[in-house]
Amino acid sequence: MALDERKLEVLRAIVEDYVATQEPVGSKALVERHNLRVSPATVRNDMAVLEEEGYIRQPHTSAGRVPTDAGYRLFVDKLSRVKPLSPAERRAIERFLIGAIDLDDVVHRTVRLLAQLTRQVAVVQYPSLSRASVRHFELVPISTTRLMVVMIAETGRVEQRLVDLPGPILADDVTELRQRINEKLVGKRLVDTPPLVLALVEESVPSLRPPMTALSTVLLETLVERAEERIALAGTANLARGGLLDFQGSLRPILEALEEEVILLKLFGEVEPSMTRVRIGDENEIEDLRSASIVATGYGPGSIVVGGMGVLGPTRMDYPGNIATVRAVARYVGDLLGQS
Amino acid sequence: MALDERKLEVLRAIVEDYVATQEPVGSKALVERHNLRVSPATVRNDMAVLEEEGYIRQPHTSAGRVPTDAGYRLFVDKLSRVKPLSPAERRAIERFLIGAIDLDDVVHRTVRLLAQLTRQVAVVQYPSLSRASVRHFELVPISTTRLMVVMIAETGRVEQRLVDLPGPILADDVTELRQRINEKLVGKRLVDTPPLVLALVEESVPSLRPPMTALSTVLLETLVERAEERIALAGTANLARGGLLDFQGSLRPILEALEEEVILLKLFGEVEPSMTRVRIGDENEIEDLRSASIVATGYGPGSIVVGGMGVLGPTRMDYPGNIATVRAVARYVGDLLGQS
DNA sequence: GACTGGCACTCGCGAAGTGGGAGTGCCAGT
DNA sequence: ACTGGCACTCCCACTTCGCGAGTGCCAGTC
Numbered sequence: 111m112a113l114d115e116r117k118l119e120v121l122r123a124i125v126e127d128y129v130a131t132q133e134p135v136g137s138k139a140l141v142e143r144h145n146l147r148v149s150p151a152t153v154r155n156d157m158a159v160l161e162e163e164g165y166i167r168q169p170h171t172s173a174g175r176v177p178t179d180a181g182y183r184l185f186v187d188k189l190s191r192v193k194p195l196s197p198a199e200r201r202a203i204e205r206f207l208i209g210a211i212d213l214d215d216v217v218h219r220t221v222r223l224l225a226q227l228t229r230q231v232a233v234v235q236y237p238s239l240s241r242a243s244v245r246h247f248e249l250v251p252i253s254t255t256r257l258m259v260v261m262i263a264e265t266g267r268v269e270q271r272l273v274d275l276p277g278p279i280l281a282d283d284v285t286e287l288r289q290r291i292n293e294k295l296v297g298k299r300l301v302d303t304p305p306l307v308l309a310l311v312e313e314s315v316p317s318l319r320p321p322m323t324a325l326s327t328v329l330l331e332t333l334v335e336r337a338e339e340r341i342a343l344a345g346t347a348n349l350a351r352g353g354l355l356d357f358q359g360s361l362r363p364i365l366e367a368l369e370e371e372v373i374l375l376k377l378f379g380e381v382e383p384s385m386t387r388v389r390i391g392d393e394n395e396i397e398d399l400r401s402a403s404i405v406a407t408g409y410g411p412g413s414i415v416v417g418g419m420g421v422l423g424p425t426r427m428d429y430p431g432n433i434a435t436v437r438a439v440a441r442y443v444g445d446l447l448g449q450s
Numbered sequence: 451m452a453l454d455e456r457k458l459e460v461l462r463a464i465v466e467d468y469v470a471t472q473e474p475v476g477s478k479a480l481v482e483r484h485n486l487r488v489s490p491a492t493v494r495n496d497m498a499v500l501e502e503e504g505y506i507r508q509p510h511t512s513a514g515r516v517p518t519d520a521g522y523r524l525f526v527d528k529l530s531r532v533k534p535l536s537p538a539e540r541r542a543i544e545r546f547l548i549g550a551i552d553l554d555d556v557v558h559r560t561v562r563l564l565a566q567l568t569r570q571v572a573v574v575q576y577p578s579l580s581r582a583s584v585r586h587f588e589l590v591p592i593s594t595t596r597l598m599v600v601m602i603a604e605t606g607r608v609e610q611r612l613v614d615l616p617g618p619i620l621a622d623d624v625t626e627l628r629q630r631i632n633e634k635l636v637g638k639r640l641v642d643t644p645p646l647v648l649a650l651v652e653e654s655v656p657s658l659r660p661p662m663t664a665l666s667t668v669l670l671e672t673l674v675e676r677a678e679e680r681i682a683l684a685g686t687a688n689l690a691r692g693g694l695l696d697f698q699g700s701l702r703p704i705l706e707a708l709e710e711e712v713i714l715l716k717l718f719g720e721v722e723p724s725m726t727r728v729r730i731g732d733e734n735e736i737e738d739l740r741s742a743s744i745v746a747t748g749y750g751p752g753s754i755v756v757g758g759m760g761v762l763g764p765t766r767m768d769y770p771g772n773i774a775t776v777r778a779v780a781r782y783v784g785d786l787l788g789q790s
Numbered sequence: 791g792a793c794t795g796g797c798a799c800t801c802g803c804g805a806a807g808t809g810g811g812a813g814t815g816c817c818a819g820t
Numbered sequence: 821a822c823t824g825g826c827a828c829t830c831c832c833a834c835t836t837c838g839c840g841a842g843t844g845c846c847a848g849t850c
Binding site: 474476477478479490491494495497498508511512513514 | 811812814815816
C-alpha cells in the first residue's frame with residue numbers, strides 16, 4: 111500500500127510531537143496541534159496503515175503512537191528539511207571557536223560546542239594522521255644513541271616517538287638524515303609514505319643505513335600502521351537528561367560503548383566526504399547502541415576529509431536540528447583548519 | 451560519651467555489611483554475620499548511641515542502620531586496615547602496564563586499569579608540566595619567520611608551540627638559540643624557569659634579541675603560566691552500576707562535574723607527597739559531588755610528585771580496597787616513570 | 791470512495807487500601 | 821552490664837479499582 115501525501119504528513123507530525131513531548135501522541139492531539147484539515151477518525155485510519163507498514167507502533171493497546179526506527183528513518187530521509195541555524199547559534203559557533211590557540215584547543219572547544227548546541231553527547235575525532243599530509247619531520251638528538259622524531263602534520267597535529275639507534279651518531283649525520291627524510295616525505299599523505307620510507311633505506315649511503323633502518327621501523331610501525339587515532343568526547347551528562355526514559359532504563363551500556371575508542375572511531379571516523387550519515391537505533395551494528403542514534407559527518411579543509419565528528423543521543427532526538435548543527439560546526443572547523 | 455571498643459566494632463561491622471549488600475543493616479543480621487559475642491538487644495543499644503553521635507542513621511523509622519558520612523570517616527581513619535592486594539591484582543597491574551610505548555599510552559592504560567580494579571570512575575592527571583623538569587628544548591624552523599618550539603620533559607611529556615618571529619632568521623641563528631636555551635634550562639623544573647627565561651633575553655647579543663624575545667613570550671605564556679594540565683578519565687559506566695540507588699537518583703550532576711577538567715584537577719591534582727587523601731560525601735566542596743567519595747594520591751618517580759590519580763565513586767565504596775589499589779597503581783606508575 | 795461522528799471497548803496508570811515482616815525501643819530480669 | 825521478651829512502627833510489595841485517553845469499527849454523509 112502506497113503512503114499518500116497525508117499519511118506522510120501524519121507521520122511527520124507524530125515524529126515532531128513525540129520528539130517534543132516524549133509522550134505517545136494520539137489522533138485528537140494531532141489534529142489540534144497541526145492543522146491537518148481532517149478529523150481525528152481519518153487520522154486514526156492513516157495511523158492504522160502507518161502501523162501496519164511498521165513506521166509507528168503503540169506502546170500499549172490504548173495509548174497513542176510512537177515512531178519506530180523505520181519511522182524515524184523515513185522522516186529523516188523524506189520528511190525533514192534541514193533547519194537553518196539561528197543567528198544566535200551561528201554567533202555561538204564563532205565565539206566559541208575563535209581564539210583557539212592550537213589543535214588540541216580547537217578539538218576541545220569543538221566537542222564542547224557541539225555538546226552544548228545539540229544537548230547530546232558529542233564526539234570529535236582528531237584530524238586523522240593517516241589522511242593528513244606531512245608538513246615537516248624533525249629529528250632531535252636526546253643522547254648519542256637516541257633520537258626523538260617529531261612529525262608535524264598539515265593539520266597542525268604533532269606526533270613524536272623515541273628511537274633507539276644501533277650505535278652512536280654524529281650531529282652532522284643527524285642533519286643529513288633529517289634533510290633526506292624531509293626531502294622525500296614532506297607534502298605526502300601519511301598513508302602514502304610506506305614505500306617512500308622503504309626507498310629511503312634503500313638509497314642510504316652505507317654509513318647511514320643502520321640509523322635509517324631504525325628510524326624507518328619506527329616510522330612505519332608507529333606513525334603509519336598504528337596511526338593512533340584520537341577522540342574527544344563531551345556532554346555525557348546529557349544522556350542523563352531524559353529521566354531514563356530513553357535508553358530503556360540503563361545508561362550503562364551506552365557509557366561503556368562510549369569508552370571504547372575503537373567503537374567511536376568506527377562510528378564517527380568512517381565518513382565519506384561531504385556526507386552526513388545518520389544511524390538510527392537498530393541500524394547500529396553495536397549491540398549496546400541499539401537504543402541510540404548517531405549523526406556523524408566528516409570535516410577538513412575544503413573538500414578533504416581529515417576526520418569525523420558528530421553527536422549521539424536517544425532515537426527520539428531532533429534530527430533536523432542536530433544534522434544542521436553538526437554540519438555547520440564541521441564546516442566551520444574545516445575552514446579553520448584550512449587557514450592555518 | 452566515649453565510644454568503647456565494642457561500639458566501634460559495631461560501626462565497623464555496619465560499614466562493611468552495608469558496603470557489601472547496599473541494604474540497611476539490622477541488629478540481628480549483625481550479630482549473625484560477625485561474631486560479636488553479645489545479643490542483638492545489646493547491639494541495638496550500641497547503635498542508638500552511634501546514631502546519637504551521628505555516625506549512623508535510619509533511612510526510615512523501622513529499617514536498619516546506614517553509615518553517615520561521619521561514620522565512613524571514622525571507619526576510614528580508625529577502623530580499617532589497608533587491605534593487601536591479592537596476587538592476582540598485582541599481576542594484573544604488571545601485565546596491564548608492561549609494554550606501554552609512550553607516556554600517552556602509560557596514562558591511558560593506568561586509568562583503565564584503575565577503573566577496572568576498583569570498579570569506580572578512575573582519574574589520572576598527566577604528569578604535570580610545571581612540576582616536571584626539562585630534558586630538552588628543540589627549535590624547528592617551519593618557515594623563515596616561524597619556529598616550532600618543542601619541549602621534552604623528564605617525564606616523557608612533550609609540548610609544542612608555534613612562534614611567529616618578527617623577522618627572517620638564519621639557520622645558524624636557530625642553532626645558536628637552541629644551544630643557549632638548552633644550556634640555561636635543561637634540568638630545571640619548569641616552575642623555576644621564568645627568571646631564567648628573562649635572563650636569556652637580557653644576555654642575548656643584539657642580533658638575536660628580537661627572536662629571543664618572541665620565543666620567551668611564548669615560553670612564559672604557554673608553557674609556564676598556562677601550563678595546561680591534562681586529565682584522563684575512565685570507567686564512567688561504573689557509575690551506572692548501583693542501580694541508581696547511589697547518587698540519589700541522577701547521574702547527571704556527577705557526569706557534569708566529571709566533564710569539568712578544572713574540577714578534576716582540583717580533586718586529583720592537589721595532592722601532597724606520599725599522602726592518600728580520602729574525601730567523603732559532604733566533605734566535598736563541589737556541590738555536585740556531595741553524594742560521592744574520592745580517593746586520590748600523588749605519583750611520580752621516587753618521592754617526587756608529578757601528578758595525581760585516584761578514583762571516584764559512591765560514598766558506600768570499599769575504602770580499604772580502593773585505597774590499597776590506588777596506592778599500588780600509583781607506586782607502580784611512579785617507578786615506571788623513574789626508569790625511562 | 792473518501793471522510794466523519796458516534797460509540798463501545800481496551801487497558802495503562804495512579805490512588806487507595808491491605809497484610810506481612812523486619813526492625814526498633816524499652817523494660818524487667820539476671 | 822547484658823539479655824529476652826514484647827508491643828509498636830512503618831516500609832514495601834501487592835491488589836484493587838475507577839478514570840480517561842485512545843482506539844477500532846461502522847453507519848452515515850458529501
